[in-house]
Amino acid sequence: LVQLFRPLDMLGMVYRTIRQGLIDMAAMFRLIDTRLEVEDTPGAPALMVQHPTVQFEDVVFGYDPDRTILHGLSFEVPAGNRTAIVGPSGAGKSTIARLLFRFYDPGEGRILIDGQDIALVTQASLRAHIGIVPQDSVLFNETIGYNIAYGRDGATQDDILRAAQGAAILPLIERLPRGLDTEVGERGLKLSGGEKQRVAIARTLVKNPPILLLDEATSALDTGTEQAILETLRRVSENRTTLSIAHRLSTIADADEILVMDHGRIVERGSHRALLRHDGLYAEMWTRQQAEREDIPAAAAE
Numbered sequence: 001l002v003q004l005f006r007p008l009d010m011l012g013m014v015y016r017t018i019r020q021g022l023i024d025m026a027a028m029f030r031l032i033d034t035r036l037e038v039e040d041t042p043g044a045p046a047l048m049v050q051h052p053t054v055q056f057e058d059v060v061f062g063y064d065p066d067r068t069i070l071h072g073l074s075f076e077v078p079a080g081n082r083t084a085i086v087g088p089s090g091a092g093k094s095t096i097a098r099l100l101f102r103f104y105d106p107g108e109g110r111i112l113i114d115g116q117d118i119a120l121v122t123q124a125s126l127r128a129h130i131g132i133v134p135q136d137s138v139l140f141n142e143t144i145g146y147n148i149a150y151g152r153d154g155a156t157q158d159d160i161l162r163a164a165q166g167a168a169i170l171p172l173i174e175r176l177p178r179g180l181d182t183e184v185g186e187r188g189l190k191l192s193g194g195e196k197q198r199v200a201i202a203r204t205l206v207k208n209p210p211i212l213l214l215d216e217a218t219s220a221l222d223t224g225t226e227q228a229i230l231e232t233l234r235r236v237s238e239n240r241t242t243l244s245i246a247h248r249l250s251t252i253a254d255a256d257e258i259l260v261m262d263h264g265r266i267v268e269r270g271s272h273r274a275l276l277r278h279d280g281l282y283a284e285m286w287t288r289q290q291a292e293r294e295d296i297p298a299a300a301a302e
């Protein structure tokens, strides 16, 4: 999701804050709320979610009027299901995520959550229902407790500890003399990439959103840590409607549905097995990635 925020780089304030390493997603949203041109319609109601289905209906979108990026995209993620989006670089995967957060509105078509057009509800209520776990989590120079509690106003100590447990970071916290009050970041405890990721997961658990958006590329982590994080994410996404942007296909083989994107279109869709049988782009990507994995030990031994 670093890509997700590319359009914001031009905003000086955001840029400086990123450089200070102080930014996180929620803070980013607040800045966005005041800066981007997408506005709430006057008197817009709050999004009310009972069955968190996500639907894209014939969505057409381009960042510039003369270049269409998404060409009439339709898909539905039923409540509680996990859909993965895969495809070559530039296919439009992150753009889907940006639209779901309403950084932009579609040129044509609609995006619905539980039957409500997200363009017609307040942005605050929309974002309150969506949790994001980005691939590179950046924390505040604050205590671990603060960083986790940031997921929701009024989170209690109990909420924080339960979230830390769910994100499998509680053992680390319990080993620290100051526990949740331990400062992290530049002036405090340096957390590894995997630990930061776990704090971000805990933050999402405190928020307890019905919809999750995961960016699964975890290139910064070693394989063992990555597997452990993926396992945690899998647990966290149970019973939530989950949209995963995946780069490594091995991590999404158990998704309920896989959407294969190419040049802004869904070119194939189905389960991992069905897509392999279909023997198209997905099968080709799978074969290539399997071969690359087999190459790794050989390359490492050289």
Ligand code: ATP
Pocket (backbone or CB within 6 Å): 003, 006, 007, 063, 064, 069, 087, 088, 089, 090, 091, 092, 093, 094, 095, 096
């Ligand atoms: P990757 O796997 O490399 O992250 P992706 O599938 O997520 O790629 P997107 O980031 O959605 O691809 O980009 C889709 C297309 O939109 C690309 O051609 C990209 O150049 C273009 N694009 C992305 N962001 C912008 C922007 N802010 N302004 C103009 N064009 C953009």
